[in-house]
Amino acid sequence: MRTRTIAALAGMITMLFCANGCTASTEKTETKAKYIFLFIGDGMGNSQVAVTEAYMSWKEGRLGGAQLSFTQFPVFGTATSYSANSNITDSSAAGTAIAAGVKTNNGYLGVDPEGNPVKSMSYDLKEDGYSIGIISSVPINHATPGSFYGHNKDRGGYYAITQEIPASGFEFFASAGILHYFGPDGNSESSADLLEQQGYDVCFGKADFEQSRQTNDKIVLCQEYNKDTEPVNYDSTGNKPEGEITLAEMVQYGIDFLGTEEPFFIMCEGGEIDWACHSNKTLPMINATIAFSDAVAVAYEFYKQHPDETLIVVTADHATGGVALGARSRYHSGFAELDKSWAENNNSNNLDPISNRELNEKALIGWTTGGHTGEPVPVYAVGVGSEKFSGRIDNTDIKGKILGE
Ligand SMILES: [Zn+2]
Incomplete structure (x- = not known):
């Protein structure tokens, strides 16, 4: 009786006892x-x-x-x-x-x-x-x-790591930008082209994102000022570029998307x-x-x-x-x-x-x-x-x- 009450209260564990008292199975459900x-x-x-x-x-x-x-x-x-x-x-x-x-x-x-x-x-x-x-x-x-x-x-190995983005199938990526945008050997094909060929829309800045989210189900969002370029390394002066998408906005975009x-x-x-x-x-x-x-x-x-x-x-x-x-x-x-x-x-x-x-x-x-x-x-x-x-x-x-x- 006590065992059944505890199990019912927990709502997660089913305990079955066989006739001779041994524990037959413990089943764990989603937690x-x-x-x-x-x-x-x-x-x-x-x-x-x-x-x-x-x-x-x-x-x-x-x-x-x-x-x-x-x-x-x-x-x-x-x-x-x-x-x-x-x-x-x-x-x-x-x-x-x-x-x-x-x-x-x-x-x-x-x-x-x-x-x-x-x-x-x-x-x-x-x-x-x-x-x-x-x-x-x-x-x-x-x-x-x-x-x-x-x-x-x-x-x-930034270029190789970037190529795992489409392989992941994950829906939403947002960040400052993409390192080795043009590949380690200065490839003419940019990382953005590569991602777009595999079903991702790479957007730069808020307006681009707002438009893209209407029609795309997989997005890589980057800061507008890093369009067509290597991302500017973090500015350790702490001075923020105009129109930067804040980290808080990225989280809100992620939830909405x-x-x-x-x-x-x-x-x-x-x-x-x-x-x-x-x-x-x-x-x-x-x-x-x-x-x-x-x-x-x-x-x-x-x-x-x-x-x-x-x-x-x-x-x-x-x-x-x-x-x-x-x-x-x-x-x-x-x-x-x-x-x-x-x-x-x-x-x-x-x-x-x-x-x-x-x-x-x-x-x-x-x-x-x-x-x-x-x-x-x-x-x-x-x-x-x-x-x-x-x-x-x-x-x-x-x-x-x-x-x-
Ligand atoms: Zn560090």
Whole structure:
């Protein structure tokens, strides 16, 4: 009686007992969410979050209290991020660990340390009838988005990785643009031509997208200013081009394009956080983290409409730059220096590296490296199955937890 009550309450497990008392079978039914969002703040460790929230609080004239969208989620955990061959992972090894649940070497993308392809959760979900959206603020064939559809022993094999976009069959891609737009040998055939020959419409900018979505069911959306060109590398000054599609808008476009009839999975990367941290640019890092938070907020609005069917997971692949809230043995922050320099430089940080370092010293923000750092990264979650993400996990655990295993 007790067993039957528990099973009925759980609604997920059928337990059958044979006459002699042995367990005959345990049947597990579907436990994953219908709508799944996975956000990856590239390079966004706990310190990036702490510096950003301290700055936001300072702007509001208080010490502490201001919060990014995702730090308000009810579930918080931490994920170890080491790769198969280093304490300090790169984005392709971490992206592969998160997407496929397999540790690999730095520089490897969607393959194990022996070079064998591994399966991203986006393919598992596609097989289960989910529509798939892959979104990034940096190019679509860069390491993190690439880990969700590509397989290559060299994360820099951009042209080959791009050719896996049509092979994936995924419905929606949105990003800054396409690296190696004209191929590694200067091929006359652009990546956009190649994608269009295989059933994808490559659109550039908002107006192009609005028109394309009326008639196309597979789209690669890029920023308008990267039309017919190699994507401009992330501008570490933090100055945004006119008419840029924000990461939040990309997430909204993804939701609208995929629709709610069928289940969907959206992976969204805030890639500019990492790129700002590589240059140790404090305010561009803060702005990129806030833009990422705004993108998560779009998913959270969706969650509020579909709370019993939606899961949102927000994490990072690794931290970058070793940023610290505090420097020079002082016990306060100099955010006013950051704002003053920003205003003087027309809303950009176009300082040379030495002047930038001096600015960080005045702002009492410490940076230890131009590369990545190896500490565990935060995990925030809300919605169906979110409780599985609390406590200490490894980045390879994320796939199974999202798939409801
Ligand atoms: Zn990086």
